[in-house]
Amino acid sequence: MWKYIGKRFLWSLVTLWAIITITFFLMHSIPGNPFLQESKMPPSVYENLQKHYNLDKPKIVQYGLYFQSLAKLDFGPSMKSSAMTVNDYIKQGFPVSLHLGLQALIIAVTFGLILGVIASLHRNRWPDYLSMILAIVGISVPNFILATFLINFVAVEWGLLPVALWKGWEYTILPSIALAMMPMAYIARLMRSSMLEVMNQDYIVTAKAKGLPRPVIIIKHAIRNAILPIVTVIGIISANLITGSFIIESIFGIPGMGEMFVKGIANRDYPVILGSTIFYSFILIFLIFIVDIAYTLIDPRIKITGESK
Amino acid sequence: MKAKRILLASLFLMLLLVFTGCFSQDQETTDKKDPKETTNTTDSKPTDQKEQPKAEKKVLKLNNVSNPGSLHPQLAQGTHESWVLEHSFEGLTKKTPEGKIVPGMAADWTFSDDGLTWTFTLKDNIQWSNGDPVTAHDFEYAWKFALDPANASYYSYQLYYLEGGEEYNTAEDGADMNALRDAVGVKAVDDKTLEVKLAKPTPYFLDLTSFYTYYPVHKGNAEAHSNWALSGDNYVSNGPFVLAEWKQKESMKLVKNQNYYDKDLIKLDEVDFVIIDDENTAWQMYRTGELDLVYPLPQDVTGQLNASNDPEFRIGPDLAVYYYNLNTTVKPLNNQKVRQALGMAIDRQAIVEHVSQGGQTPAYGVVPKGIPDVSGDFNENGGKLFEENAEKAKALLAEGLAEEGLSSFPNMVLTYNTSEGHKAIAEAIQEMWRKNLDVNITLENVEFQVKLDREKAGDFQISRAGWIGDYVDPMTFIDLWHSKSPFNDARYNNPTYDQLVEKAQSTMDQSVRMTAMHEAHALLMEEMPVIPIYFYTKPYTLKPYVTGIFDPINSYPQFMFADINK
Numbered sequence: 001m002w003k004y005i006g007k008r009f010l011w012s013l014v015t016l017w018a019i020i021t022i023t024f025f026l027m028h029s030i031p032g033n034p035f036l037q038e039s040k041m042p043p044s045v046y047e048n049l050q051k052h053y054n055l056d057k058p059k060i061v062q063y064g065l066y067f068q069s070l071a072k073l074d075f076g077p078s079m080k081s082s083a084m085t086v087n088d089y090i091k092q093g094f095p096v097s098l099h100l101g102l103q104a105l106i107i108a109v110t111f112g113l114i115l116g117v118i119a120s121l122h123r124n125r126w127p128d129y130l131s132m133i134l135a136i137v138g139i140s141v142p143n144f145i146l147a148t149f150l151i152n153f154v155a156v157e158w159g160l161l162p163v164a165l166w167k168g169w170e171y172t173i174l175p176s177i178a179l180a181m182m183p184m185a186y187i188a189r190l191m192r193s194s195m196l197e198v199m200n201q202d203y204i205v206t207a208k209a210k211g212l213p214r215p216v217i218i219i220k221h222a223i224r225n226a227i228l229p230i231v232t233v234i235g236i237i238s239a240n241l242i243t244g245s246f247i248i249e250s251i252f253g254i255p256g257m258g259e260m261f262v263k264g265i266a267n268r269d270y271p272v273i274l275g276s277t278i279f280y281s282f283i284l285i286f287l288i289f290i291v292d293i294a295y296t297l298i299d300p301r302i303k304i305t306g307e308s309k
Numbered sequence: 310m311k312a313k314r315i316l317l318a319s320l321f322l323m324l325l326l327v328f329t330g331c332f333s334q335d336q337e338t339t340d341k342k343d344p345k346e347t348t349n350t351t352d353s354k355p356t357d358q359k360e361q362p363k364a365e366k367k368v369l370k371l372n373n374v375s376n377p378g379s380l381h382p383q384l385a386q387g388t389h390e391s392w393v394l395e396h397s398f399e400g401l402t403k404k405t406p407e408g409k410i411v412p413g414m415a416a417d418w419t420f421s422d423d424g425l426t427w428t429f430t431l432k433d434n435i436q437w438s439n440g441d442p443v444t445a446h447d448f449e450y451a452w453k454f455a456l457d458p459a460n461a462s463y464y465s466y467q468l469y470y471l472e473g474g475e476e477y478n479t480a481e482d483g484a485d486m487n488a489l490r491d492a493v494g495v496k497a498v499d500d501k502t503l504e505v506k507l508a509k510p511t512p513y514f515l516d517l518t519s520f521y522t523y524y525p526v527h528k529g530n531a532e533a534h535s536n537w538a539l540s541g542d543n544y545v546s547n548g549p550f551v552l553a554e555w556k557q558k559e560s561m562k563l564v565k566n567q568n569y570y571d572k573d574l575i576k577l578d579e580v581d582f583v584i585i586d587d588e589n590t591a592w593q594m595y596r597t598g599e600l601d602l603v604y605p606l607p608q609d610v611t612g613q614l615n616a617s618n619d620p621e622f623r624i625g626p627d628l629a630v631y632y633y634n635l636n637t638t639v640k641p642l643n644n645q646k647v648r649q650a651l652g653m654a655i656d657r658q659a660i661v662e663h664v665s666q667g668g669q670t671p672a673y674g675v676v677p678k679g680i681p682d683v684s685g686d687f688n689e690n691g692g693k694l695f696e697e698n699a700e701k702a703k704a705l706l707a708e709g710l711a712e713e714g715l716s717s718f719p720n721m722v723l724t725y726n727t728s729e730g731h732k733a734i735a736e737a738i739q740e741m742w743r744k745n746l747d748v749n750i751t752l753e754n755v756e757f758q759v760k761l762d763r764e765k766a767g768d769f770q771i772s773r774a775g776w777i778g779d780y781v782d783p784m785t786f787i788d789l790w791h792s793k794s795p796f797n798d799a800r801y802n803n804p805t806y807d808q809l810v811e812k813a814q815s816t817m818d819q820s821v822r823m824t825a826m827h828e829a830h831a832l833l834m835e836e837m838p839v840i841p842i843y844f845y846t847k848p849y850t851l852k853p854y855v856t857g858i859f860d861p862i863n864s865y866p867q868f869m870f871a872d873i874n875k
Contacts, residue, residue: 032758052461081378255558
């Protein structure tokens with residue numbers, strides 16, 4: 001067991017190193033740089049800035065310098081926002097994105113599972129159709145359209161909730177719903193098909209034959225097994241949700257991390273690009289690591305020895 | 310089985326710890342930024358100034374599109390910072406609502422006959438927001454801070470007008486930095502007198518002294534708190550307002566500076582900025598009354614409000630031009646007649662009315678309205694520098710192509726950066742050229758950085774561009790197309806043009822300067838290395854209970870004299 005965990009941990013480190021290295025060199029190969037702009041910056045100031053941020057040094061030296069500061073857990077300064085460091089961005093933005101993401105995750109998982117289970121138990125009857133219509137809407141309507149719709153009706157026309165900002169719990173409701181819709185729909189569809197498969201298995205038929213009450217069969221035997229595929233995808237869904245959605249955060253004026261990913265690239269803000277990539281990768285690798293272990297615990301058929309999976 | 314359960318439980322606990330850890334961090338960060346607590350622990354600002362227990366506070370609510378990088382006048386990079394800085398600081402001079410330059414921190418000034426030495430005398434009783442006097446040393450400190458290469462100030466070049474400014478800012482490794490710093494042409498003779506030496510005559514120098522890179526900084530405060538400009542905790546400024554709170558990426562709160570010498574003219578108690586990136590969301594907040602002024606507006610909203618003559622809709626002037634670069638090194642764009650034909654075959658009125666829809670004005674030159682000439686307005690005195698005429702354009706194109714030995718116009722590419730607005734304009738112009746000149750152009754949409762990179766490398770044929778003036782003088786536009794200008798993306802090279810620019814740059818005589826710039830402007834439009842399309846405007850909405858807002862040509866709407874009468 002510990003050998004397995006140790007091996008997975010080492011692989012995670014190697015993966016992270018590979019991601020940093022590939023991102024570093026890809027990032028420097030795209031056209032443009034942080035100080036190229038459509039304004040009157042004379043070449044001398046441009047060169048001065050290049051020098052200040054070590055961009056005049058060979059790429060391999062910059063790569064080495066980056067790892068040097070990374071060893072001190074310093075992600076470096078933001079090249080576009082002279083007074084902010086990448087650590088500041090993460091420190092300030094992540095708790096907000098995490099809060100929003102967790103709320104969205106709870107909504108998505110809870111309602112996704114409920115809808116999926118209801119749909120599977122009432123197959124080809126109206127609760128099934130209704131759940132699946134909701135799921136199709138959730139998957140096909142982009143979240144920024146849903147967000148605009150929610151703002152227009154719930155906030156502006158009906159005046160029930162604030163339009164935007166991040167000042168209290170009531171401000172988190174609309175963005176959480178907008179963010180949760182797509183993963184909720186996905187989980188609902190996955191849960192439905194998984195439940196249908198499980199419900200036809202022999203052991204369920206046996207349980208029914210033995211006269212076990214229906215709720216016991218569903219809750220104790222069916223859902224527990226049907227939930228396995230959901231656990232597999234939940235790592236990625238969580239990582240996506242808790243590292244922030246740029247569109248939702250931007251529409252609702254939420255000071256989260258999402259901006260860092262998109263604007264970092266648009267501005268060619270190298271430390272921000274690297275910092276957000278490392279941070280996102282870390283979260284993703286960590287969650288996959290957790291899911292892998294959880295998976296082996298839930299499914300007794302999976303061995304967790306170091307030799308085989 | 311039991312072991313597995315323990316492991317599962319510990320995994321869950323680990324996750325919980327990670328998440329709660331983040332939340333407590335959130336709490337910590339928020340606590341630090343709470344102005345009530347920080348006011349109690351800092352003595353840099355009187356308590357009454359940050360929290361004014363008035364029954365009816367006059368609060369103006371605005372939106373700043375992006376989080377400022379820094380609210381340090383010398384480290385600011387653009388409009389996201391300038392709106393706040395222009396209201397919390399004041400330079401040697403300032404501008405009236407009519408655009409006149411009047412004394413700010415300076416009471417008066419003199420300059421030598423050659424225009425190179427300026428002596429400013431500061432007003433009596435001018436104070437920082439913490440009550441300390443503003444001295445000439447604060448100006449010297451701030452200007453040299455901007456020029457210090459270690460501080461990597463974007464706008465340092467705005468101080469290259471000073472003697473030794475560029476040399477200090479671009480010093481090589483190993484240079485004697487102290488000597489270079491001492492050689493910079495700014496010196497506090499005493500607390501009240503600032504002496505400035507310029508590298509060459511700069512008739513618009515007074516205009517520059519109202520720009521934020523020229524603002525002073527409280528030397529003592531800056532040295533005591535290196536991060537003073539990053540929060541409201543230790544923020545000290547000398548303008549009508551002072552920053553009291555800044556929640557990064559969320560909001561900023563300015564309060565009236567009780568130590569400002571003209572504080573009786575300031576009616577607002579507080580200005581609350583939210584930071585919302587999305588134009589639509591800001592507009593919805595305006596509709597629900599959560600904001601009092603919104604700029605910029607979504608394009609479709611601007612169109613609707615403009616068409617319906619909405620009383621809350623205003624169009625402020627802007628010091629900026631939207632144009633197309635023609636790469637003059639590429640055949641047949643190297644031919645003047647071909648370039649003229651392309652410029653003449655565009656219906657600008659149709660573009661501003663039906664495509665951009667923001668009340669913009671068609672451009673028949675590159676210098677916008679609102680810049681004073683020796684007498685009157687530079688743009689108006691110059692008049693329309695070319696005409697739109699599809700017939701004539703077609704004939705010119707045929708002549709030009711023949712001169713280049715071509716029978717037809719080759720398929721060329723018009724490059725623009727990702728934006729629905731640029732796309733719509735490019736499509737309209739593509740259609741006008743097809744219809745009027747029988748010319749086929751392919752549109753190419755690239756990311757902004759890619760466009761800039763390719764323009765710098767000369768790897769384009771026609772490209773969309775825009776230019777915002779740095780100061781109110783035609784030179785801010787005219788010198789772009791000097792053959793040695795790093796912004797001359799069209800690669801225009803005409804010795805006569807260069808001579809006219811240099812002539813205007815070498816004298817303090819306004820009539821000589823303006824004449825030279827008019828001649829250069831006319832020459833540029835005759836040779837047309839760039840095709841002007843329209844002059845930008847600043848369309849915004851303002852609630853009827855807000856009065857006293859004014860629109861300088863090169864800034865966002867100013868609210869220092871605003872009042873709220875609900």
